[in-house]
Amino acid sequence: MRYRLLLFLQMINLISSGVLPPRKRFPDAIIVGVKKSGTRALLEFLRINPLIKAPGPEVHFFDKNFNKGLEWYREQMPETRIGEVTIEKSPAYFHSKMAPERIKSLNPNTKIIIVVRDPVTRAISDYTQSSSKRKRVGLMPSFETMAVGDCANWLRANCTTKTRGVNAGWGAIRIGVYHKHMKRWLDHFPSQNIHIVDGEKLISNPADEISATEKFLGLSPVAKPENFGVDPIKKFPCLKNDDGKLHCLGKTKGRHHPDVEPSVMRALKEFYGPENKKFYQLVNHWFDW
Ligand code: A3P
Numbered sequence: 001m002r003y004r005l006l007l008f009l010q011m012i013n014l015i016s017s018g019v020l021p022p023r024k025r026f027p028d029a030i031i032v033g034v035k036k037s038g039t040r041a042l043l044e045f046l047r048i049n050p051l052i053k054a055p056g057p058e059v060h061f062f063d064k065n066f067n068k069g070l071e072w073y074r075e076q077m078p079e080t081r082i083g084e085v086t087i088e089k090s091p092a093y094f095h096s097k098m099a100p101e102r103i104k105s106l107n108p109n110t111k112i113i114i115v116v117r118d119p120v121t122r123a124i125s126d127y128t129q130s131s132s133k134r135k136r137v138g139l140m141p142s143f144e145t146m147a148v149g150d151c152a153n154w155l156r157a158n159c160t161t162k163t164r165g166v167n168a169g170w171g172a173i174r175i176g177v178y179h180k181h182m183k184r185w186l187d188h189f190p191s192q193n194i195h196i197v198d199g200e201k202l203i204s205n206p207a208d209e210i211s212a213t214e215k216f217l218g219l220s221p222v223a224k225p226e227n228f229g230v231d232p233i234k235k236f237p238c239l240k241n242d243d244g245k246l247h248c249l250g251k252t253k254g255r256h257h258p259d260v261e262p263s264v265m266r267a268l269k270e271f272y273g274p275e276n277k278k279f280y281q282l283v284n285h286w287f288d289w
Helices: 002-016 039-046 070-075 099-106 119-137 143-147 178-188 199-204 206-216 262-283
Strands: 029-033 085-089 111-116 194-198 228-230 237-240
Touching: 029 039, 029 099, 039 085, 039 111, 039 199, 039 206, 039 237, 099 178, 111 178, 111 199, 111 206, 119 143, 119 262, 143 262, 178 262, 194 199, 194 206, 199 206
Parallel strands: 029 085, 029 111, 111 194
Antiparallel strands: 228 237
């Protein structure tokens, strides 16, 4: 009996002194999307906080790799000690039909983080990424053709008066109808477990958005304005090292976007207007897109 008590006290001592060996744990929080809204910047900037740990690549467990099993998933995580927070980021979870239910069944207390930005900019960013990948197999049709042009022929079913002639079936457009996807997350998680990051503010004022996310994670905020500088060429925020050197995201982030015809921009704005309002009401947060 005495021996057990001693062992117990020793364990408490080890836990409180942080000496227990680190181990891989399922994530406490997941950045579930939205793709092309600044999810990589958010994760890289959160790493300023030494208590936040994340796997390097996107894991895609709850959408593409679910058949690999939970032990595989845990194996992808970094080793952490008690008090540290494990975060995973896989932005395709946001629009995955299965991800919310699967995450909830693993841990209903998982904290969900969602970065959103103007869905028109997001669609152009999504297109820019796809077309840069497609360069190897031949050029993609222009953004305008994909967004409205093909409505005249083979994509007619996706383009109705309700969609203002916009091809709402195209993935780059569909993902930006945020309220439809958001509803699934709210059906599975209480709103206090969901944190929305404003992707535009993450660019204009990263310290504020990062501090708010640290608080949501139950941590004392570490991020300060002096941790950031601005990339002189791309004009996006970068991390500033102690020696003043900037550490910016790689060349696949902050790409040059094509100029889109004003009439197409107008059609997209009109299409998204009512959809955005439904999203604002759902999350009880007004954005100015
Ligand atoms: P573009 O490369 O099209 O400009 P994600 O990481 O979710 O894929 O989002 C990528 C987008 O994040 C980029 O799209 C860019 O607009 C935006 N972004 C936000 N903060 C950024 C930063 N600090 N550096 C580079 N891109 C950033």
